Amino acid sequence: MNSLPSNPSLPINLLGSCFNNTSATYKFYWFISLIEAVENGQYQVNKQVLFARMIANAWYTINYFNVSFGKQDQLQRAVEQLILIENLSIDTKKQPIVDRLITSNNSTTYRLLRYFDSEVPYRFLSPWFPNSKGQKRDIYSLSQSFSNNTLYAVNEQNVIINPKWINYLSENSGILKSFCYWHLSLYLQKHNPNVPDIPNKLIKPPLRNSLTKQRKDFWDIVIHHNGAVNCIYSKKPLNIGDYAVEHFVPHAFVSHDLIWNLIPADKSFNSTKCDKLPHLDRYFEGYFSLQQKAIQTIIQLDRKNKFLEDYLTFIPTLDLAYTSNTNALKELFKNNIQPLITIAANNGFEFMK
Numbered sequence: 001m002n003s004l005p006s007n008p009s010l011p012i013n014l015l016g017s018c019f020n021n022t023s024a025t026y027k028f029y030w031f032i033s034l035i036e037a038v039e040n041g042q043y044q045v046n047k048q049v050l051f052a053r054m055i056a057n058a059w060y061t062i063n064y065f066n067v068s069f070g071k072q073d074q075l076q077r078a079v080e081q082l083i084l085i086e087n088l089s090i091d092t093k094k095q096p097i098v099d100r101l102i103t104s105n106n107s108t109t110y111r112l113l114r115y116f117d118s119e120v121p122y123r124f125l126s127p128w129f130p131n132s133k134g135q136k137r138d139i140y141s142l143s144q145s146f147s148n149n150t151l152y153a154v155n156e157q158n159v160i161i162n163p164k165w166i167n168y169l170s171e172n173s174g175i176l177k178s179f180c181y182w183h184l185s186l187y188l189q190k191h192n193p194n195v196p197d198i199p200n201k202l203i204k205p206p207l208r209n210s211l212t213k214q215r216k217d218f219w220d221i222v223i224h225h226n227g228a229v230n231c232i233y234s235k236k237p238l239n240i241g242d243y244a245v246e247h248f249v250p251h252a253f254v255s256h257d258l259i260w261n262l263i264p265a266d267k268s269f270n271s272t273k274c275d276k277l278p279h280l281d282r283y284f285e286g287y288f289s290l291q292q293k294a295i296q297t298i299i300q301l302d303r304k305n306k307f308l309e310d311y312l313t314f315i316p317t318l319d320l321a322y323t324s325n326t327n328a329l330k331e332l333f334k335n336n337i338q339p340l341i342t343i344a345a346n347n348g349f350e351f352m353k
Contacts, residue, residue: 004179005172010165011149014127019183024073026120028184029054034152034159035177038169043161047121050159051113052101055079056094060204063090064252064275066348067201070191074119078112085109094204121154194343197255209257211245218307219245219264222294225301229293231266232286233273238264248287249337250275253344258310260336263290276352277341280334288333295321 004012018027033053037045055078061067062079069076082088085108086100101109122139128150132138143153146162153160161169169176185199192198220240223229228237246265247254252275254261265273278287298305299318308318314336320329345351 005168005175007168009149010168011128014148015151016179017127018124019180022187024119025058025069025075025184025187026054026116027124028180028187029057029075030116030120030124031180032057032177034161035169035173035180038161038166039173043163043166045159046102046157047117047154047159048110048113049098049102050121051116052098053094054116055082055101055113056097059083059092059094059097060090061201064204065201065255066252066344067188067195067198068191068347069188074115078115081112082109085112121159125150125152125154192347194339195253195347196340200255208251211257211262214257214259214262214307215245218259218294218298218305219243219262221301221305222297223264225297226293229264229290230286231269232263232283232290233278234266234269236266236269238266243267244270246270246273248278248283249340249344250277250349253347253349254340258313259294259307260291260311260314260333263287273352275349277344277349278352280338280341284334284337287337288330291333292321292326292329 004016006012018031022028030050033050034045036053036057037043037050054075058069058075058079062069062076063083082101083090085106086104088097088100092100101113104110118136122136122143123134125139125143126132126134128148129139129142132142140154140156142148143150144155146153146164149164150162151165152162181199181202185202188202189195189198195201223238223240223243228239230236231238231243243264244267245262247257248261248263251257278284295308295311295318298308299321311318315329315332320332323329
């Protein structure tokens with residue numbers, strides 16, 4: 001998404017240029033937080049609330065998906081510190097995070113939020129005041145009268161949305177946030193070149209997808225035909241109705257539910273594995289044996305099973321599952337899984353103990 005909705009009475013081009021030459025994520029999360037305030041009917045907002053919203057909007061991307069914002073990005077560092085300082089969890093919802101941060105009496109929390117005051121509220125307005133050369137005092141002064149149809153006025157405490165912009169921001173809030181998230185995803189992809197599916201790691205989904213179909217329409221069929229299979233972690237026999245479907249490479253990294261990354265596992269073990277990485281020297285053989293048996297079984301019983309299509313992302317033909325050269329199929333699986341494990345580890349995911 002490269003363009004914004006037009007409006008002949010507003011300098012839309014200046015708004016779009018706010019995201020040029022970005023060297024940190026601050027402007028993206030600042031603008032998203034501003035749009036959320038407008039959506040809530042808030043046109044004069046305390047800056048500390050907006051800084052807290054920046055933290056809350058980046059929370060899941062950093063804490064769950066381990067996406068890197070870059071070595072110099074203080075937003076990532078603030079999120080990583082605040083989850084500990086304020087004793088919050090990864091799954092804390094956005095508004096409770098904001099509420100906790102703006103009511104906290106912890107001086108470090110206040111300082112971490114206030115850091116962004118020198119980074120984004122006035123700098124975001126630089127396109128409207130090119131002659132000010134990013135000088136904070138000048139931009140504060142010029143913005144008070146909404147000179148050049150600037151987006152908002154800013155002072156030491158508050159941001160006041162320009163009344164001329166309110167309808168535009170309200171009516172196009174969804175498009176504006178999509179525009180911002182699109183450019184944020186491009187920015188983050190540069191800092192995470194080998195991490196898959198960055199766009200789907202920017203917003204916490206309301207619920208994780210259910211794996212019921214993968215269980216009933218795939219792994220139940222495999223177990224019903226072959227009998228119980230052993231959990232590769234606990235060695236416990238797994239029967240229909242008595243196993244969990246788990247992501248071999250954590251969902252928090254791959255951000256998908258493709259069948260080649262899903263295996264049956266001991267329910268109690270799965271709850272402790274969480275988002276830890278498996279050691280391939282210990283678990284790959286068991287993982288591959290389950291997958292090979294599954295492919296062979298489903299092809300034999302239901303060759304049109306839609307989950308078989310998931311394997312074609314890295315296997316040229318499923319007939320390889322029936323060749324006498326098991327090593328060729330095994331090599332394809334390893335070449336698919338091993339780089340994901342390596343990259344995930346490099347991005348902060350921990351291995352199982």
